[in-house]
Amino acid sequence: MNSYIEQNKDRFLEELFEILRIPSVSTDASFSADIKKTAEFVKAKLESAGAENVEVVDTPGNPIVYGEKMVGDDKPTVLVYGHYDVQPADPIELWESPPFEPEIRDGRIYARGACDDKGQMYMHVKALEVMSNEGEVPCNIKFMIEGEEEIGSNNLGWFVDNHRDRLDADIILISDTDMLGLDTPSICTGLRGLSYVEVELTGPSRDLHSGLYGGSVTNPINALCEMIESLRDESNRITIPGFYDDVEVVTEAERAKMGLAPNKDEQTKKELEIDELDGEEGYTSLERTSIRPTLDVNGIWGGYTQEGAKTVIPSKAYAKISMRLVPNQSSDAITELFTKHFESIAPKGIQVKVTPHHGGEPAVTPIDSKGFKAAELAMKDTLGKDPIPVRSGGSIPIVAMFKEKLGLDSVLFGFGLSIDAIHSPNESYGVQNFLKGIEAITRFHYHFSKA
Ligand code: BES
Numbered sequence: 001m002n003s004y005i006e007q008n009k010d011r012f013l014e015e016l017f018e019i020l021r022i023p024s025v026s027t028d029a030s031f032s033a034d035i036k037k038t039a040e041f042v043k044a045k046l047e048s049a050g051a052e053n054v055e056v057v058d059t060p061g062n063p064i065v066y067g068e069k070m071v072g073d074d075k076p077t078v079l080v081y082g083h084y085d086v087q088p089a090d091p092i093e094l095w096e097s098p099p100f101e102p103e104i105r106d107g108r109i110y111a112r113g114a115c116d117d118k119g120q121m122y123m124h125v126k127a128l129e130v131m132s133n134e135g136e137v138p139c140n141i142k143f144m145i146e147g148e149e150e151i152g153s154n155n156l157g158w159f160v161d162n163h164r165d166r167l168d169a170d171i172i173l174i175s176d177t178d179m180l181g182l183d184t185p186s187i188c189t190g191l192r193g194l195s196y197v198e199v200e201l202t203g204p205s206r207d208l209h210s211g212l213y214g215g216s217v218t219n220p221i222n223a224l225c226e227m228i229e230s231l232r233d234e235s236n237r238i239t240i241p242g243f244y245d246d247v248e249v250v251t252e253a254e255r256a257k258m259g260l261a262p263n264k265d266e267q268t269k270k271e272l273e274i275d276e277l278d279g280e281e282g283y284t285s286l287e288r289t290s291i292r293p294t295l296d297v298n299g300i301w302g303g304y305t306q307e308g309a310k311t312v313i314p315s316k317a318y319a320k321i322s323m324r325l326v327p328n329q330s331s332d333a334i335t336e337l338f339t340k341h342f343e344s345i346a347p348k349g350i351q352v353k354v355t356p357h358h359g360g361e362p363a364v365t366p367i368d369s370k371g372f373k374a375a376e377l378a379m380k381d382t383l384g385k386d387p388i389p390v391r392s393g394g395s396i397p398i399v400a401m402f403k404e405k406l407g408l409d410s411v412l413f414g415f416g417l418s419i420d421a422i423h424s425p426n427e428s429y430g431v432q433n434f435l436k437g438i439e440a441i442t443r444f445h446y447h448f449s450k451a
Pocket residue numbers: 116117149150151152176177178191194358359360392393394395396397416
């Protein structure tokens with residue numbers, strides 16, 4: 001390993017712990033002071049790593065940290081994006097150690113945000129320090145670290161529009177995805193889009209005695225379950241008319257290439273303690289979670305859910321439903337198709353209200369660009385093997401937004417693993433992933449400057 005990283009790794013980890021201790025949960029307004037504190041922390045660390053013009057820029061929402069290290073007009077410019085906000089920690093009782101008191105067990109850092117995205121974002125800050133100390137920052141580097149990624153990046157478009165002059169670059173570099181393994185390096189080449197809706201079903205005008213009325217009125221929870229069930233057929237295809245119309249057809253040649261990635265089904269079953277995987281007929285698990293769109297209920301509630309029994313037919317039933325989208329599907333169009341269809345399948349006696357939440361467009365990144373080639377070389381330098389290109393199932397809506405507004409492609413240089421349990425209790429990040437990631441980022445800048 002790079003000797004500067006080796007000599008300073010304990011301090012790097014201690015600094016990461018410091019930022020992990022600040023609960024920068026973006027979805028809950030009661031953490032807004034911690035959000036500000038985290039932004040200030042990022043600013044201070046960018047400055048001490050050698051960045052200039054570092055600023056915490058206020059937005060109508062959470063601040064965005066901007067900073068830069070400019071080394072010459074003749075050098076290419078890399079715009080690094082990351083996020084310092086995190087998901088809520090709950091259910092808190094399932095954590096083995098408190099989510100905002102990071103600790104290392106078995107070579108892994110346990111904390112909310114350890115991987116997504118504080119750990120990965122902070123690799124870029126430390127990579128700048130490494131390069132500054134070695135006396136050679138090979139590219140111009142700009143940093144744009146936001147605090148609203150987990151709630152839909154609502155103000156990033158505003159920032160890009162208002163600070164367009166600062167954001168000239170040749171490539172965007174993002175570490176906010178996962179890879180197959182340190183011994184099976186891969187680079188993410190695509191992300192799914194997202195359409196997210198909340199549905200409210202209203203039956204009778206008030207909760208009813210389930211004996212006096214049971215059997216004579218439509219129960220909104222029963223109706224909701226039937227409606228949800230009908231959204232997928234027996235081969236696990238989504239039944240919303242027009243849902244697949246725009247889906248990009250991936251060629252057999254590309255599917256064959258995808259099939260070369262090691263099959264992780266057995267490992268996944270073991271990790272998740274389930275005896276079978278399931279999904280759309282005719283596709284492998286990797287395909288189901290990358291090149292195919294899906295629909296999932298994320299939450300469902302209504303009626304009596306407290307202790308004991310209460311005999312009641314509820315007036316209302318609710319669900320949150322997400323659809324992951326693939327290239328050529330549009331988030332708004334799918335939300336509209338869903339809304340029309342869901343309203344049309346409501347049984348008599350039920351009113352439906354559909355409220356869209358944030359969404360995002362899918363993105364694929366080119367694998368023949370200078371940026372992608374630099375990423376491949378950097379991985380090879382650091383991990384000793386050529387990385388495999390793999391599309392991912394998650395969403396980072398700003399990748400499509402950057403392409404649209406700035407005309408820039410992104411390189412998804414993520415070092416997470418499937419075992420990191422992002423968004424779940426006991427989120428973790430490998431110490432080696434963190435340290436190797438820092439080294440690989442320095443190599444990326446080196447190769448990109450030569451491209
Ligand atoms: N970093 C994740 C996305 C991700 C993780 C992509 C692993 C690929 C591999 C990001 O923070 C995230 O959680 N995105 C959300 C969408 C967002 C609009 C809330 C998601 O995918 O659910």
